[in-house]
Amino acid sequence: MGIELTQEQLARFQRFSDLLLEWNRRFNLTAIDSPEQVEVRHFLDSLSGLMVLPKLIWEEGAPHLGTSLTAIDVGTGAGFPGVPIKIVWPALRLTLLEATGKKVCFLEHLIAELKLRHIILIHGRAEELAHQPEHRATYDLALARAVAPLSPLLELTLPFLRLHGWLLAWKGPAAAAEAIASERAMAVLGGRLHCIFPIEVPYLAEDRFIVAVQKVHPTPEQFPRRVGVPVRRPL
Numbered sequence: 001m002g003i004e005l006t007q008e009q010l011a012r013f014q015r016f017s018d019l020l021l022e023w024n025r026r027f028n029l030t031a032i033d034s035p036e037q038v039e040v041r042h043f044l045d046s047l048s049g050l051m052v053l054p055k056l057i058w059e060e061g062a063p064h065l066g067t068s069l070t071a072i073d074v075g076t077g078a079g080f081p082g083v084p085i086k087i088v089w090p091a092l093r094l095t096l097l098e099a100t101g102k103k104v105c106f107l108e109h110l111i112a113e114l115k116l117r118h119i120i121l122i123h124g125r126a127e128e129l130a131h132q133p134e135h136r137a138t139y140d141l142a143l144a145r146a147v148a149p150l151s152p153l154l155e156l157t158l159p160f161l162r163l164h165g166w167l168l169a170w171k172g173p174a175a176a177a178e179a180i181a182s183e184r185a186m187a188v189l190g191g192r193l194h195c196i197f198p199i200e201v202p203y204l205a206e207d208r209f210i211v212a213v214q215k216v217h218p219t220p221e222q223f224p225r226r227v228g229v230p231v232r233r234p235l
Contacts, residue, residue: 001202003047003088012087012114013043019110020078027102029078040203046081047088048199049143049168052210056166056194057140068093068118071141072160074126074153075099079107081145081170086116095120095139097129127227130159137162137218145170150178150211151185151234155224158189161215167191168210175209185235190217 005013017038024030032041057069072095073082079096086094096119098104104123111119122129129135142157142165150169157167171178175196186193191213199208224230 001044001047001051003050005088009087013039013084015113016079016083016087016110017043019106019113023106023109027106029103029106040201042078042080043084044201045170045204045208046084046145048201048208049081049085049170049210050088051199052168052197052212055197056212056214067091069140070138071095071143072097072135072139072157073143074157074160075144075147076103076107077146078103079110081143083107083110083114083116085143086119087114090117093118095122095135097122097124097126099123099125125227126156126160127224127230130156130224135160140165142167144168148231149181149234150175151182152230154182154185154189154191154213155230155235158191158213158215159219159224163215163218165215166194167213167215169213171196171209171211173207173209175211179211182234186213188220188235189223190215190219192216 017035020038032038068091070093074097076082076096076098082094082096086092096107107121136159139160142160144153144157147153153169179193194212194214197210199210201208
């Protein structure tokens with residue numbers, strides 16, 4: 001993947017894997033239950049975002065990992081994709097948003113164990129947080145992996161982005177179909193589809209894509225709608 005890791009970063013990934021599997025035996029945080037699959041399906045899949053970012057906000061080549069941008073990981077679950085990206089890109093100012101209490105408890109412990117700085121953990125829902133002035137239209141990047149189909153996902157993420165900010169949505173083989181189905185939502189919410197990037201994740205045979213959407217107009221104030229509505233009644 002062209003990403004070189006330091007010994008400190010490798011140690012953090014090892015500790016992350018150990019903690020995830022340990023907590024998973026008690027709290028069922030993820031369906032993935034082997035170290036090898038954690039590395040491929042969680043760590044490498046998350047880090048594939050660093051293969052896309054240079055094409056969006058930097059000149060071609062390696063990302064400038066000294067750059068301090070702000071990102072929100074919406075529906076982060078057990079920390080994906082945000083925490084692996086944060087480990088490799090320490091200057092990133094990352095907010096993790098998660099609604100499930102047991103996952104928030106795990107993330108609190110994980111952040112302390114890995115001694116990660118410039119990272120904020122919020123126990124809450126995107127439908128509510130995106131209406132708070134300190135979070136609305138303030139982030140450079142929104143990250144989302146395995147959260148929702150693209151149409152409701154746009155409503156849950158675009159309100160967080162400043163103008164010209166980027167949403168990166170990790171998707172499977174249905175990425176193109178979801179993009180077509182979300183055209184109306186994208187127009188209403190102020191987004192513009194930039195590209196659907198095919199991603200080759202080492203040791204993973206499944207087709208993976210990252211959908212990149214740029215925010216080009218302000219999101220109307222009424223969005224996102226109240227909790228649960230974006231998923232039940234997509235635009």
